[in-house]
Amino acid sequence: MTGQHKIGSAFGHDSTADDVLRGLDLSGKLAVVTGGYSGLGLETTRALAKAGAQVVVPARRPQVAEEALAGIDGVSVDALDLGDLDSVRAFADRFLASGRSIDILIDNAAIMACPETRVGPGWEAQFATNHLGHFALVNRLWPALVADGGARVVSVSSTGHRRSDIRWDDLEFRLGYDKWEAYGQAKTANVLFAVQLDALGKDSGVRAFALHPGGILTPLQRHLARDEMVGYGWIDEDGNPLNPGFKTPEQGAATQVWAATSPQLDGLGGVFCEDCEIAEVSTDDNPGVRPYAIDPASADRLWTVSAELTGVNAFG
Incomplete structure (x- = not known):
């Protein structure tokens, strides 16, 4: 795993997806962006396509x-x-049958803080959708990721990972559901997935990154009542943003686009990024990633559990 330290990126909190792509020609590149039609995903798709992908x-x-x-x-x-x-x-x-290779795969789609919902064989929906679905997708698309010498896989996590480590004794919240803890666990899983995928895939040219896009008001908040968001101080009674640190969708898409394309990250991987930069490790309220979310042993354990649950493992 690459050291979790800043590298001196020229970009920051206010950079947009277009900013980080300026001067880059993605002609001939193919990107897959889950959920790439809403919120940050839509802006990510627009920016990548504008750059030629x-x-x-x-x-x-x-x-x-x-x-x-x-x-x-x-x-x-x-x-x-x-x-x-x-x-x-x-x-x-269907994708593999087309014979195309993948240069960029951005695991962007997500649900957040939904009411208790079960999918598949009874899995908690946030863990299943945000993590297990993407785990299975990346493993099934592995032949396309390595076909042309490698790819970048970007796992969109969140500062929400601070809300919960992996609940090894109760992954599915059978002992009582908390929507924010469930979201936190899923976002921690997104980071650990990138850590282990990078460890497994780097010899094949596949490098993986996780990230916090920033605070942005998007359809991701669809499960939150307005009164709840007012209580958090996110919006006023009329729905207007209150948090001065919130980003626009164009700014929110920047870090995942930077992680997917920046030459500054060539040869690197397995790290958590925010504000178009590799983040520092943090155990307090400062920006950064929690140590448990980048722990190699936990990443390996989660990979094993996820492979058992989904029945898919490109490295099995």
């Missing part, structure tokens, strides 16, 4: 995605429900 957007709501992406050249939509492993397999099979 072909972008495939797997979507749970393909018709909605087609409408949202209309007018953006170089983008195609396919069906994918990350909470349904049969859907993940079907998408991967």
